[in-house]
Amino acid sequence: MSARVLSGKELAASIRAGAAERAAALAAAGAPPKLAVVVATADESSAWYVRSIARAAEKAGITCDIVDLGAQAAPGSIRDRLAALSDDDTVHGIILQTPLPQGAKLEDLAGAIAFEKDVDGANPLSLGRLAAGLPAFAPATAEAVVAILDHHEIDLAGSRVAVVGRSTVVGKPAAHLLLDRNATVTVCHSRTRDLAAVTSAADVVVAAVGRAGLITAEHVRAGAVVVDVGTNPTEDGGLVGDVDAVAVAGKAGALTPVPGGVGPVTTALLLRHTVNAAVQAADRG
Numbered sequence: 254m255s256a257r258v259l260s261g262k263e264l265a266a267s268i269r270a271g272a273a274e275r276a277a278a279l280a281a282a283g284a285p286p287k288l289a290v291v292v293a294t295a296d297e298s299s300a301w302y303v304r305s306i307a308r309a310a311e312k313a314g315i316t317c318d319i320v321d322l323g324a325q326a327a328p329g330s331i332r333d334r335l336a337a338l339s340d341d342d343t344v345h346g347i348i349l350q351t352p353l354p355q356g357a358k359l360e361d362l363a364g365a366i367a368f369e370k371d372v373d374g375a376n377p378l379s380l381g382r383l384a385a386g387l388p389a390f391a392p393a394t395a396e397a398v399v400a401i402l403d404h405h406e407i408d409l410a411g412s413r414v415a416v417v418g419r420s421t422v423v424g425k426p427a428a429h430l431l432l433d434r435n436a437t438v439t440v441c442h443s444r445t446r447d448l449a450a451v452t453s454a455a456d457v458v459v460a461a462v463g464r465a466g467l468i469t470a471e472h473v474r475a476g477a478v479v480v481d482v483g484t485n486p487t488e489d490g491g492l493v494g495d496v497d498a499v500a501v502a503g504k505a506g507a508l509t510p511v512p513g514g515v516g517p518v519t520t521a522l523l524l525r526h527t528v529n530a531a532v533q534a535a536d537r538g
């Protein structure tokens with residue numbers, strides 16, 4: 254028996270098409286949407302993401318400015334740049350890539366991203382509102398986890414979900430969104446005792462750690478749904494998830510692939526958020 258493959262490609266394509274249509278209308282009205290991607294890392298999985306944002310934005314008619322401050326950037330200079338972009342009326346969305354240089358903390362710096370432009374939901378105001386169930390942009394990856402499960406009609410209400418990873422970009426916001434869908438959520442991390450015992454009790458496992466092969470068949474209950482958020486570069490230039498896909502596919506009921514799963518949906522949602530931010534800016538006048 255082999256697990257059902259929960260592709261993100263079709264969903265991502267339809268989100269991108271919707272964003273492109275609305276971007277064209279904004280451009281026709283003289284206000285083309287613009288996303289600024291601030292980079293202060295040499296991390297390879299971030300580089301994958303930045304390339305895929307740039308490619309997808311161009312195809313959707315969204316201007317994408319990549320602001321590379323270098324992996325040695327001082328926290329103060331990152332903060333200043335975020336503040337300047339927040340003040341720039343031609344910019345509608347801002348994302349600060351993680352990881353950040355030593356001593357720089359996303360939760361701290363992202364306070365300099367204007368709330369209305371915080372398309373990856375990193376400002377503590379956005380995160381707090383998300384946790385409180387109030388309108389705000391959710392981090393695109395966390396939203397992508399729920400969107401891909403919805404797309405494949407996996408029912409979350411009442412189900413036990415184990416989220417592995419508690420970052421501000423993925424684990425914590427994903428836990429909030431899953432809770433809002435009436436899942437019973439357990440959040441695991443590097444200090445979790447007996448990870449396999451916790452994850453193998455779950456109906457749905459969300460892996461967002463950044464370690465290739467961390468989730469093995471032993472971590473997964475037979476028939477469970479597994480969402481692999483991890484994007485770990487391989488030596489031959491490819492990308493693998495956090496899940497040992499071959500072993501887990503023989504036991505799980507369904508599994509998102511890497512590449513072609515959560516990643517493309519994340520990129521597409523970031524574009525949708527940028528267009529939404531541009532529409533809201535136009536409405537404010």
Ligand SMILES: NC(=O)C1=CN([C@@H]2O[C@H](COP(=O)(O)OP(=O)(O)OC[C@H]3O[C@@H](n4cnc5c(N)ncnc54)[C@H](OP(=O)(O)O)[C@@H]3O)[C@@H](O)[C@H]2O)C=CC1
Pocket residue numbers: 298299351394397417418419420421422423424441442443444445448461462463464467482483484485515516517519520
């Ligand atoms: N596909 C996509 O769209 C996206 C993919 N990613 C990928 O997802 C992965 C995670 O990203 P991100 O959340 O930013 O990473 P972080 O490094 O910020 O967080 C990793 C989390 O994993 C936990 N962890 C580390 N080791 C273990 C372990 N052995 N057992 C259990 N938990 C552990 C850490 O725990 P602790 O808190 O205790 O340190 C931490 O909470 C990366 O591969 C990243 O590239 C990220 C965003 C989008």
Ligand SMILES: Nc1nc(=O)c2c([nH]1)NC[C@@H]1CN(c3ccc(C(=O)N[C@@H](CCC(=O)O)C(=O)O)cc3)C=[N+]21
Pocket residue numbers: 298299301302304305348349350351352373393394422484492511512513514515516517519520
């Ligand atoms: N503030 C912040 N938010 C993030 O969401 C964030 C980040 N920082 N730092 C880096 C990680 C990594 N990440 C990826 C997203 C999509 C793909 C992706 O689309 N991958 C394609 C493969 C690459 C391609 O073919 O373009 C796929 O999975 O199919 C990869 C990696 C987001 N991250």
